[in-house]
Amino acid sequence: MEEATQNTSGGYNKRPLWQWLVIYVIIGAIIYGAIYYFFLSKNNGYNNKSSDNSYSSQNPSPSSAMMNEIKTVLKPVNSNEAGTAILTEEIGQTKVEINLTGFTKDIVQPAHIHLGDCPGVGSVKYPLTSITNGESTTTLPVTLDQLKKELPLAINIHKSASEVSVYTACGPINF
Numbered sequence: 295m296e297e298a299t300q301n302t303s304g305g306y307n308k309r310p311l312w313q314w315l316v317i318y319v320i321i322g323a324i325i326y327g328a329i330y331y332f333f334l335s336k337n338n339g340y341n342n343k344s345s346d347n348s349y350s351s352q353n354p355s356p357s358s359a360m361m362n363e364i365k366t367v368l369k370p371v372n373s374n375e376a377g378t379a380i381l382t383e384e385i386g387q388t389k390v391e392i393n394l395t396g397f398t399k400d401i402v403q404p405a406h407i408h409l410g411d412c413p414g415v416g417s418v419k420y421p422l423t424s425i426t427n428g429e430s431t432t433t434l435p436v437t438l439d440q441l442k443k444e445l446p447l448a449i450n451i452h453k454s455a456s457e458v459s460v461y462t463a464c465g466p467i468n469f
Contacts, residue, residue: 364438366449366465368394371413373462377428379449381467383438394428394451394463402426403462404452407434411446412464419447424455442469 366379377394392405405422408415423432434441441447447467453460 366467368463368465371461371464375463388434390432392430397428401454404458406450408448408450411466412448415448415450
């Protein structure tokens with residue numbers, strides 16, 4: 295009996311080493327889980343999930359009324375064309391800058407802001423400067439707030455002036 299009470303030196307002698315390892319693994323898993331939950335699983339972390347198969351472009355909600363730029367992702371429709379449209383408000387007007395990849399060189403492509411959503415857009419709401427070699431810039435006489443009130447809207451790119459019924463890229467305008 296005396297031997298059992300004399301082992302009071304503390305430390306690792308009170309528990310077997312395998313029990314300490316299990317405790318450390320559990321504590322490590324809890325810490326890793328907390329780090330993952332609070333930092334990595336959010337949309338701004340490493341696990342940012344955005345689907346290339348849908349037409350929705352994920353834009354963060356504006357945190358202030360001073361929002362002056364919207365990015366629209368243009369996804370392929372009947373083509374390999376894709377790109378972005380940046381809508382920037384400047385002095386009560388909206389500048390629309392379109393950049394495409396996968397375009398056919400030297401072909402003029404009509405572009406419009408249509409009523410509705412991709413891929414089944416409605417009538418033309420605002421004509422845009424035709425795209426040549428993947429680029430176009432247009433200034434519209436409306437603010438971003440006015441465009442927001444007119445939603446749903448989508449930017450639609452057409453194959454050419456002679457094939458305006460064939461769409462090559464489309465992207466919804468989301469605020």
